[in-house]
Amino acid sequence: MPSERSKTRLITIGLLLGLFLSSLDQTIISTAMPTVIKELGGFSLYSWVFTIYMLASTTTMPIYGKLADLFGRRRMYLIGIFIFLVGSTLCGIAGSMTELIIYRGIQGLGAGALMPISMTIVADIYPPETRGKFMGLFGAVFAVTSIFGPALGGLIVEHWNWGWIFYMNLVIGIPALIIIAIAMEESKSTEKRSIDWLGALTLSGGIIAILLALVLGGEGQGVGMSYAWGSTEIIGLFSLGTVLLGVFLWIEMKVKEPIIPLHLFKIREIGFGNMVGFFMSAGLFGAIVYIPLFVQGVIGVNSSISGFILAPLMLSVIVTSTLAGRLMSMVSYRTILIPSMVLMTIGFVLLSQITVDTTKIEIIVYMIVAGLGMGSVYPTIGTAAQSAVDRNMRGVATSSSQFFRSIGGTIGVSVFGSLMSQQMTSGINELSVNLESFPADQLDNFTNPQILLDSAASASLPHEVLMGLRNVFSNSIDHLFLGAVIFVLIGLIASFFMGDARLVGKNKVKEQKS
Numbered sequence: 001m002p003s004e005r006s007k008t009r010l011i012t013i014g015l016l017l018g019l020f021l022s023s024l025d026q027t028i029i030s031t032a033m034p035t036v037i038k039e040l041g042g043f044s045l046y047s048w049v050f051t052i053y054m055l056a057s058t059t060t061m062p063i064y065g066k067l068a069d070l071f072g073r074r075r076m077y078l079i080g081i082f083i084f085l086v087g088s089t090l091c092g093i094a095g096s097m098t099e100l101i102i103y104r105g106i107q108g109l110g111a112g113a114l115m116p117i118s119m120t121i122v123a124d125i126y127p128p129e130t131r132g133k134f135m136g137l138f139g140a141v142f143a144v145t146s147i148f149g150p151a152l153g154g155l156i157v158e159h160w161n162w163g164w165i166f167y168m169n170l171v172i173g174i175p176a177l178i179i180i181a182i183a184m185e186e187s188k189s190t191e192k193r194s195i196d197w198l199g200a201l202t203l204s205g206g207i208i209a210i211l212l213a214l215v216l217g218g219e220g221q222g223v224g225m226s227y228a229w230g231s232t233e234i235i236g237l238f239s240l241g242t243v244l245l246g247v248f249l250w251i252e253m254k255v256k257e258p259i260i261p262l263h264l265f266k267i268r269e270i271g272f273g274n275m276v277g278f279f280m281s282a283g284l285f286g287a288i289v290y291i292p293l294f295v296q297g298v299i300g301v302n303s304s305i306s307g308f309i310l311a312p313l314m315l316s317v318i319v320t321s322t323l324a325g326r327l328m329s330m331v332s333y334r335t336i337l338i339p340s341m342v343l344m345t346i347g348f349v350l351l352s353q354i355t356v357d358t359t360k361i362e363i364i365v366y367m368i369v370a371g372l373g374m375g376s377v378y379p380t381i382g383t384a385a386q387s388a389v390d391r392n393m394r395g396v397a398t399s400s401s402q403f404f405r406s407i408g409g410t411i412g413v414s415v416f417g418s419l420m421s422q423q424m425t426s427g428i429n430e431l432s433v434n435l436e437s438f439p440a441d442q443l444d445n446f447t448n449p450q451i452l453l454d455s456a457a458s459a460s461l462p463h464e465v466l467m468g469l470r471n472v473f474s475n476s477i478d479h480l481f482l483g484a485v486i487f488v489l490i491g492l493i494a495s496f497f498m499g500d501a502r503l504v505g506k507n508k509v510k511e512q513k514s
Contacts, residue, residue, distance in 0.1 A: 065399020
């Protein structure tokens with residue numbers, strides 16, 4: 001029989017593979033999406049491929065976290081990874097954008113278990129004095145896959161069928177599932193525990209309603225339909241979401257086993273840490289997923305090269321992620337977060353200045369600055385949350401941290417997807433007026449922004465039209481980064497209120513309550 005130390009190593013390997021799987025799927029698709037759009041059509045659905053995945057994973061995170069506390073980490077982790085692999089297989093055979101979006105939703109339903117339960121298991125098997133080190137390692141693995149993912153995605157779509165970006169998950173996920181199933185043991189509790197299904201239902205419904213309002217709101221937005229921001233439909237969705245979330249909060253104050261125990265937010269590391277994660281993710285995911293579109297549509301590089309354009313950002317993330325893991329037991333969480341958020345703000349301000357004349361070197365420098373700020377944030381706020389509670393609350397504390405990061409990213413992608421479409425529509429209309437000398441039938445084809453993602457088609461455009469479209473693309477993405485700066489600044493302000501807590505050799509709950 002393997003020793004406990006050997007089992008711990010095997011479990012760690014399995015978790016790292018699961019983390020690799022989860023993070024790879026978030027990044028490998030970014031550079032592949034322009035090719036997917038070119039083959040399946042549906043440029044207006046671009047943001048939905050990201051949004052539906054994040055929506056499904058976000059709404060299930062707190063549910064998985066609570067179920068992991070109630071019924072065991074191993075069982076819920078295996079269920080999550082199995083659903084994820086089923087969704088990945090379906091995505092690979094999708095024949096339309098609608099099918100791809102549905103199957104990405106199934107993927108997301110499984111993905112909601114992977115990250116929070118992985119972090120919870122780490123807290124279970126490693127003592128506090130070494131936990132920060134492993135959280136930093138997990139952050140570094142995420143960054144490595146973020147480098148590897150976009151590059152791999154670009155190479156796959158250039159040399160093979162794009163479906164292989166999803167089949168790759170099976171190569172990684174099946175060994176991870178087997179390792180965790182064999183190496184991890186879990187005692188079964190005979191205590192009867194209740195599940196807050198009504199809370200889960202109202203939470204999920206509220207989030208879905210608000211995100212649908214954000215995606216469908218605005219002229220020319222959404223999945224083949226759109227509504228004005230002041231329309232009955234959009235106001236109704238926002239109102240429904242607000243009411244459901246209000247009911248959810250009321251339920252959480254009454255039930256015995258709440259999905260998200262509200263008293264956790266009285267703890268500084270959790271309350272303000274979740275705020276930092278929410279706004280940082282809103283800025284990060286709301287803007288960063290559009291960089292591949294910029295380098296392909298504006299600079300004009302092919303998909304494989306655009307995959308490598310994110311490598312400098314993620315390499316710098318690795319540096320500060322690893323450093324944060326070592327610093328957490330030496331300085332307070334706040335001391336790490338404040339300079340990190342400042343650097344990220346500066347990086348996004350620089351990225352908001354990119355134009356059609358910006359060189360690849362300049363973009364790389366800007367991304368390095370942003371990456372150095374990003375790297376330490378997630379490991380720090382994740383470790384702070386799980387170290388502030390007892391073992392029987394780690395699952396829900398960790399999943400709440402992941403939940404707020406994910407919901408921030410989901411809202412960011414939705415809001416910025418809508419913002420980009422609005423800016424594109426406005427820019428295209430203005431460009432069409434300036435190009436009235438061209439025949440009307442040619443003008444409709446010329447002013448389709450999707451043509452920039454096809455190098456052969458864009459090369460055939462008149463120079464005036466090509467530069468006009470690139471300027472429209474560039475100006476639209478500039479607005480995204482300016483919006484991201486606002487989100488990150490709010491996260492920076494929240495980081496000042498984290499207190500003086502740091503990672504130590506014992507739990508800090510008593511200190512935080514006093």
